[in-house]
Amino acid sequence: xxxxxxxxxxxxxxxxxxxxxxxxxxxxxxxxxxxxxxxxxxxxxxxxxxxxxxxxxxxxxxxxxxxxxxxxxxxxxxxxxxxxxxxxxxxxxxxx
Ligand SMILES: [Mg+2]
Numbered sequence: 001x002x003x004x005x006x007x008x009x010x011x012x013x014x015x016x017x018x019x020x021x022x023x024x025x026x027x028x029x030x031x032x033x034x035x036x037x038x039x040x041x042x043x044x045x046x047x048x049x050x051x052x053x054x055x056x057x058x059x060x061x062x063x064x065x066x067x068x069x070x071x072x073x074x075x076x077x078x079x080x081x082x083x084x085x086x087x088x089x090x091x092x093x094x095x096x
Contacts, residue, residue: 001088003059007034010055010091014039017095024054031071033082039095053094058086 014021019039026032033054041051054075056064064072064084072082085091 001060003057003062006059006085006088006091007057009088010035010037010057010085013091013095029071031068033068033072033075052081054080054082055094056082056084058084060086062086 011021014037017039019037021038022036024032024034024036033056035055035057037053037055039051039053054072056068056072058064072084075082083094085094
């Protein structure tokens with residue numbers, strides 16, 4: 001399976017939940033996650049935890065590159081939720 005197929009599934013599922021998805025690229029810096037997922041607030045979700053998720057997508061079995069891992073860590077230190085997703089199942093788990 002290709003990364004793009006997993007990405008398409010993520011976009012479809014987020015939209016089905018009433019959320020928004022954006023492609024992401026930093027200007028003048030490498031390592032931005034592929035997508036920003038925004039989920040609507042609901043009584044069933046903790047707003048800060050579930051509202052905004054940065055997602056790096058990978059083909060099954062592939063890991064984030066070293067420079068990506070460094071950027072993810074910097075972002076997490078600033079309270080951001082950053083996940084690496086490499087399967088359809090992982091998309092389902094993230095949005096469950
Ligand atoms: Mg990627």
